[in-house]
Amino acid sequence: MKATLPILGLLTALAPGWEPPKDPVLVDPSVFVAPEGLEVTVWARSPQLFNPTNLDIDAQGRIWVAEGVNYRSHANRRPEGDRIVVLEDTNGDGQADASHTFVQEKGLVAPLGVAVFDNRVVVSQPPDLIVYTDVDRDAIFNPDVDTREVLLTGFNARNHDHSLHSVVGGPDGKWYINNGNCGSEFTDKSGKTFRIAGDYFRDGGGDWFVDNPSIAGKPSDDGNVWVGGFTARMNPDGSQVEVVGHGYRNSFENCVNSFGEVFQTDNDDPPACRTSYVLEGGCAGYFTPEGHFYGSVKRPGQEHWRNHWRQDDPGTFDAGDVYGGGSPTGIVFYENGALGPGRRGTLLAGEPARNVIFGYQPEPKGATYQLDRTDWLTSNTTGVFDGADFTGGAREVTQVEHADARLFRPSDVAVGPDGAIYVTDWFDPRVGGHGDMDESCSGAIYRIAPKNFQPKVPKIDLTTLEGAIAALRSPAVNVRWTGFAALQSRGTSALPAVLSLLEDPNPWIAARGIWLLPYLGEDGIAKCRALLTSDQVRERLVAFRALDRAGLDILEAARGLASDPSPAVRRDVALAMRDVPATTSAPILLDVAKGWDGLDKNYLESIGLGATHQENLIWPVLRDALSPGSPLQWTDAFARLTWRLWPEPAIADLKIRALSSELTQEQREFATESLSFIQAPAAADAMFDLAKDDSPVKAAAVSWLFMRGTGAWDSFHLRGRLKETGIYDPDAIVLSESIVPGKPATTKFSEEEVLKLHGDSSRGQAQAMRCTMCHHINGVGPHYGPDLRGWVGRQGVETAVHAIVDPSADIAHGFDGTAIELKDGRWIDGRIQSDGDPIVSTSTGGVTQLIPRDRVASRHSMERSLMLNADQLGLTAQDVADIVAWLGTYQ
Structure with missing residues (x-):
């Protein structure tokens, strides 16, 4: 109503x-x-x-x-x-x-x-x-x-x-x-x-x-x-x-x-x-x-x-x-x-x-x-x-x-x-x-x-010290920003009031005062630095951030906090090293790296971000301290640290690891993967060596060479070598036409007829295997169509029936199709997976083809679904009811 x-x-x-x-x-x-x-x-x-x-x-x-x-x-x-x-x-x-x-x-x-x-x-x-x-x-x-x-x-x-x-x-x-x-x-x-x-x-x-x-x-x-x-x-x-x-x-x-x-x-x-x-x-x-x-x-x-x-x-x-x-x-x-x-x-x-x-x-x-x-x-x-x-x-x-x-x-x-x-x-x-x-x-x-809330909006006068503090205390984010600006403009005269704010039992309000300290004279800066040794993690964090954001020297603080008990503090120390010369930042990042548990993604990423543009200088420092000696003796954690830093000095060591019989296949393939993220021609050269017939990581190396050689490494002009080695020869690719039939003018049954039927989930499970031509169900089928797990539970029976009987009526976002016309007059209908050269397109059945751009005459967005409707799949109204009944249990 x-x-x-x-x-x-x-x-x-x-x-x-x-x-x-x-x-x-x-x-x-x-x-x-x-x-x-x-x-x-x-x-x-x-x-x-x-x-x-x-x-x-x-x-x-x-x-x-x-x-x-x-x-x-x-x-x-x-x-x-x-x-x-x-x-x-x-x-x-x-x-x-x-x-x-x-x-x-x-x-x-x-x-x-x-x-x-x-x-x-x-x-x-x-x-x-x-x-x-x-x-x-x-x-x-x-x-x-x-x-x-x-x-x-x-x-x-x-x-x-x-x-x-x-x-x-x-x-x-x-x-x-x-x-x-x-x-x-x-x-x-x-x-x-x-x-x-x-x-x-x-x-x-x-x-x-x-x-x-x-x-x-x-x-x-x-x-x-x-x-x-x-x-x-x-x-x-x-x-x-x-x-x-x-x-x-x-x-x-x-x-x-x-x-x-x-x-x-x-x-x-x-x-x-x-x-x-x-x-x-x-x-x-x-x-x-x-x-x-x-x-x-x-x-x-x-x-x-x-x-x-x-x-x-x-x-x-x-x-x-x-x-x-x-x-x-x-x-x-x-x-x-x-x-x-x-x-x-x-x-x-x-x-x-x-x-x-x-x-x-x-x-x-x-x-x-x-x-x-x-x-x-x-x-x-x-x-x-x-x-x-x-x-x-x-x-x-x-x-x-x-x-x-x-x-x-x-x-x-x-x-x-x-x-x-x-x-x-x-x-x-x-x-x-x-x-x-x-x-x-x-x-x-x-x-x-x-319930029964009576709104009260405090009156704020930013021209007074009390009003500025009141604004800084506000629950409204942009109101409290005005309090910050007003107090910042007062300089040292605002310090006593801000220091009082630090004692507020609400830690969120108290933190607002810490950000002001670097702008309130030498005494304010000194207080902010003193908080770097607070027994409260977030006070240390905010004090460090406030000093850094104010443009003050934080190197001494960073050296002290690089071994802080809190991984969050160490993370921020690493992040602050970005754009700091490697001679200064490398020892600090080393101390941070010593505290990594080998698993925390954001912690590892913070080290990588701190080393931005200086990875080739910082990585050797970390290697000599964390994993000296043979590259075959690296810990798994150091191998992953190398993976993130993508350093050129590691190319030879990674190649040794990839080819060594002393390491597991997983470790060898991870070394191969690590090479693929190093943006240097020497890394590509090493990868071609790993793609030779006698290499234990040939399959992985070939896969990475194709992905990088036609993508991130394309500027290294590797296409000739890819062709010579048979990894990617656009002239040798045989393309298969794949046309999705248009929607029939009429259908044998309506959605309303399906909805009147009682679905049998046991029969539906068997019938649903027809859907594995495009959908991944219980470990079978390609990841071509949308994931059906929990779909009926989320969207309801009516929506599911509608999608099966008339899939072109509403196409799931991200699953729209593209019709590619080849210069020889054939067509390939499918989902574009990668829009580079070659174009990677997946068609019905999960068939993926590499389409060299010089073979494409035109391309058009399809106005119909890539999914065949119930009639085209040979389904009866009862089949649809059964499939939907089973999908309702598929979680």
Whole structure:
């Protein structure tokens, strides 16, 4: 039933020329399941706001919302442009009663970020990051009084979900930005140009400004190669940009807690969404270092999610919680407020495809964090989801007036200065897939707070010391940033108040003061250095980070902490060695390496990141101390350390290990693999030697030579040698035509007929073996079609029947086909696994072919599924019912 809650408040300053929908709808708050003791209420709803993409909350408790009325195919729905709208609860009754436009421009087309820092409003609108300064502080942008500045520009792509997202203030006084894998080429106010891109280009619509292919894999002016989506921090004036993490697919938003830990959620294709801790300067793995898609380096039999985030390759950080299909959005860290002490340290992440706000309590685990997921707030406890990419785009709920619980699409989550949680809902039957369906543009803001909560927003005056401290204590992240800035500007006079803050029993609040110490005179610096010997791990961590972030000398501290009892502290010491000369950093990294357990991925990666660009100098130091003597005597841990550092001086030793009969086959093949990651012609030469007939690792060497010789080592011009050795001879390849038949004009039975039948799971198990032509089931069949394990349990019987009877109606995201026309007139239909030269395409039955580019006449996206329908598979209606019944038990 349609929710019948009253329209709250009055709508003012609506865009002229656009008629707002007269009958907005929302998901009734009574369907939500929230943590015990908390309740969900409607704080605002359309027509007070429409299609909310992002929100921020200022010191007065006003909620600022970026709207996406002109989203994607509806780019001209509101000709005057999209808005930043301000909503307010003026009488304190817990519901917004005022709504007005702060700014509206034709150039605002579904902006994905808004952030408020006192009277500076930052809007993320590719290609620009725009700062509006509300000079007269009336929350209405007036160009005659207020100012508008393009702080940075060069972000792909306008009206695209994988572009520039919101800005968040860090505890270090920096602004943090993040961008999806559309790429960017921008110059900061210090004059440094950043080139961050990959193979993703002009896909999914939108307006593109940067030529990704021309910059993919090229170093930025900081000397590093960054690829894909990324997180960066900078000074509020746009200077001194530093990349914090990269290699994302589409991290919609990042959050930075008061300990300086960055967390993000990241999108998938297909199911491999994740929530992760971002290792400083690390790569998430979606693109290779050259900017190619992860599929180009997929290993035989490798699980999809491990390939998707390249978890088996050196140079990637730990994936964290990989939860499968989804469409993650906003994220925030709750540290203090109205929810009570027991909920401090809760990470909240929006997941509209699953109708949920996930909750985590990140716990340190070695050099990373344990992320155990809960459904913190959800409207859908059935486990059956709708209208998402990972459900094939199928939409059971098409009539939005029903306000089904599966239409709850949380686009963002934030903590207000009153300590409550606020969630924006973009109400829609569809999420992801570059589209929306709800013509009413309905949106809502829900408040999650203790029952009978009476909101109280402290008044803050940043011109006073007390007001600045109050701001720093705020539960709202960008409000406390303003407190940091105000206290930093006071210098030494703020030190006594900040020192008092360090005694706060809430460790999150106390940590906020530590970040200020390096800016409060010599006494502040001395206090910060004293905390390096604290008996509290996180005090040591934050003190070290604060000194480093402030640009102070941390080498003496690093030497002392390189053997710290905490692996997290040692991790940060290693990360701080990046760009430090090897003569200085190598002994420190050696001490850190002595503490590695041989297993912790993030710990190993931190050593590799600390040695960036100096691996050839640092590795011999580590070898001489950790594993002197014959390379056959290396420990497994040192062998893995060598694998991560990819040092050229190790080439001869790795070749010896690969050929030695004294080592196990596994150790020999690992040495071969390690060689393959060394970006040097000498490594390729060694690999050709390992590919000879008498080599014990010939098969592995041939496999790596093909992958690298046509990929990362392509610049070494190895194709002639690959041909001579028979590893890859494009002229000798025999291609087989593979055409997927079109959908029949009629079918023998309907979905409705199947649904009337009783399925027999025992018969269905046998019938399901027909599906192993394309699906991997119980160890049989290729990984060509989507994984069917748990599929019916997640999506329900109706969706499963629909997919088998008419698979072309909704194609699972990531499983779309490409028809390649060869120059001899034949066709190969299949899924592109690697889009290099050769093109690697897999067709029905899991048949994979290497297609030299010079044999391709054209290529086209297929408008039908690669999967044959039930009729074409020779299935009866009863067969389908039986298969679906068995798949319901296949977990």
